[in-house]
Amino acid sequence: xxxxxxxxxxFLNYTLMGVGGFMAAGMMMPMVRxxxxxxxxxxxxGDFIPTAKKVADITNVPERVDFSFEQVDAWYTxxxxxxxxxxxxxxxxxxxxxxxKHLGCTVNWAGSPDHPEQFFCPCHAGRYEKNGKNIKGTPxxxxxxxxxxxxxxxxxxxxxxxxxxxx
Amino acid sequence: MYWNSKDISVFLEQKEFVDTAVIPLxxxxxxxxxxxxxxxxxxxxxxxxxxxxxxFKGRIVLMPPVSxxxxxxxxxxxxxxxxxxxxxxxxxxxxxxxxxxxxxxANDLNVIFTPSIPLEHMDQKLRQTVLDDQLRQxxxxxxxxxxxxx
Numbered sequence: 320x321x322x323x324x325x326x327x328x329x330f331l332n333y334t335l336m337g338v339g340g341f342m343a344a345g346m347m348m349p350m351v352r353x354x355x356x357x358x359x360x361x362x363x364x365g366d367f368i369p370t371a372k373k374v375a376d377i378t379n380v381p382e383r384v385d386f387s388f389e390q391v392d393a394w395y396t397x398x399x400x401x402x403x404x405x406x407x408x409x410x411x412x413x414x415x416x417x418x419x420k421h422l423g424c425t426v427n428w429a430g431s432p433d434h435p436e437q438f439f440c441p442c443h444a445g446r447y448e449k450n451g452k453n454i455k456g457t458p459x460x461x462x463x464x465x466x467x468x469x470x471x472x473x474x475x476x477x478x479x480x481x482x483x484x485x486x
Numbered sequence: 487m488y489w490n491s492k493d494i495s496v497f498l499e500q501k502e503f504v505d506t507a508v509i510p511l512x513x514x515x516x517x518x519x520x521x522x523x524x525x526x527x528x529x530x531x532x533x534x535x536x537x538x539x540x541x542f543k544g545r546i547v548l549m550p551p552v553s554x555x556x557x558x559x560x561x562x563x564x565x566x567x568x569x570x571x572x573x574x575x576x577x578x579x580x581x582x583x584x585x586x587x588x589x590x591x592a593n594d595l596n597v598i599f600t601p602s603i604p605l606e607h608m609d610q611k612l613r614q615t616v617l618d619d620q621l622r623q624x625x626x627x628x629x630x631x632x633x634x635x636x
Binding site: 385387398400419421422423424425440441442443458 | 625
């Protein structure tokens with residue numbers, strides 16, 4: 320037996336402090352976690368989707384690049400495949416959306432033998448120039464949308480669509 | 487476009503541009519030995535027509551699939567749909583089917599027959615390629631019939 324005996328009062332004090340400390344910590348922890356949550360969020364990378372296309376392989380002729388991503392509708396996840404027409408203009412990479420501005424068909428580069436240097440919509444013969452500008456006299460009323468692009472590890476990454484900035 | 491209220495209101499406004507209906511014709515076989523085959527071809531036909539819809543969104547309306555049994559009088563069924571859709575204001579009708587009947591029997595519906603390809607064991611990428619190939623064969627059929635009467 321040691322000499323400094325713990326009195327009943329001391330013993331109760333220590334136990335109450337211990338238990339009280341746990342309870343206080345139990346209440347504080349979630350609060351602190353909520354407060355610092357924004358700091359812990361992942362950066363998210365701006366929703367860029369990797370494609371299998373090497374940036375070095377892109378030429379100045381528009382080429383079809385497919386990319387797929389997971390789309391979440393509530394609890395249901397489905398894989399969606401999208402397409403872009405990608406080409407190089409000088410040193411910058413341009414990715415155009417294939418969705419026709421008229422009624423939403425899919426346009427093809429050189430889709431019409433009569434207009435080999437244009438995007439062609441097979442539905443109503445809508446046409447666009449290489450930079451996506453709609454050609455007057457054909458049904459579309461606006462230029463093709465553009466994708467945000469970036470390069471990472473030599474591969475092309477495609478982001479969100481935005482209104483055409485080239486026209 | 488699909489047969490839903492949003493797309494149909496666009497159809498009503500843009501009737502001069504949206505003039506085509508695509509109708510998948512789907513044979514459902516109840517025999518135990520044929521169930522799987524029947525389901526697989528339905529899956530293929532639905533995937534293919536959805537693909538067609540994506541390509542020609544602004545000109546076609548993809549109808550819900552018309553399903554029938556072996557006993558059904560297909561000739562009658564087809565003609566009923568033809569009359570109905572003509573009345574609804576569609577100028578062009580494209581029936582698409584995996585049912586051999588349409589390939590062998592003569593009929594005036596011009597059904598586009600496509601052999602069913604089992605998609606269930608393919609991954610997403612292969613599926614895409616297969617459907618792309620099929621679509622590429624169908625595009626000229628559409629283009630031809632559209633150019634005949636415009």
